[in-house]
Amino acid sequence: MRALFIALALFVAAPVVGCAKEARNNGEVVDEVLLAYLSSARSLHHEADLAEDGGDTGKAIAALDRLLAKPEPRKAPEIDEVVSDTHARLADLESRSGRFDVAVKHVDDGLHRAPGVSYFRGHLFEVRGLVEERRAKDLATKGDASGAAAAKERAMKAYEEAIAIQDEVIKRGTKPDGDAR
């Protein structure tokens, strides 16, 4: 799924290279660095996939941390999408290991990169719900009933926010003159 997403991002960026000659003719810089960044991101997500398949969550986290540590070639919506999606995946992985505060920080950092109505923002709220749900179970196991109840309420609110955002994404994308791209 991650590979598919990044493949889609690459194809969104493909005209940059496909129209390279025209860009050169106009004296513009051809942004091959952006494509290299996206390609590298795809490789690191693939590495994380393999690690996850092998049950090595730590190795998957390490691969994605390396991606976030990479210098970004410039400001670009494709990069914002890759980074916010990587934060979402890291939040999921960290919360599986019980590091809920680290996971929430990843969600917040991801939301910072996806401020508008988008699939990525909605997905981050979905993952926040997952993180808080896991935290609620963890707290309940430890006998902290009130903490668990509070985390559960945060989880439900986050899921509702995710639903509202994705609903808006779909409404905009299915309007006759809508544009979900």
Next chain:
Amino acid sequence: MSALRLIIPLALLSLAACGGASKAPATGGAAPPPSAPPVYEDKAKAEPALLPVETRAASAQAELDEAQGAFSAAGGDCAALCKALASMSRATNSLCELVKEGGDPKRCSDAKARLESAQSKVNSSCGACG
């Protein structure tokens, strides 16, 4: 395999986008939709070759615009819409599970109603998501 099925049309769309940058518009900008000449009551009897060249060019442009729109909807747009719908569905299921453990049932029913409406919109635009 499903990724390839998405990628190939997207690649073609990318090529089309580049080609479009250098082509001259047939009618010099946004073409109005063609109107049927009043002399033909039955459109099937209309002989396209007899129509003025401007009308045929406008018709071709409108058909091209429509085809490009449909092509776009079948590629990136629908992939994005299906992803949004899948996320919405997961969030709704998780919310409803939590409500079952103790919560206001209306929160679940509201979410389900919203999901059904979104599902209907995506189905009508894209067909079923894979």
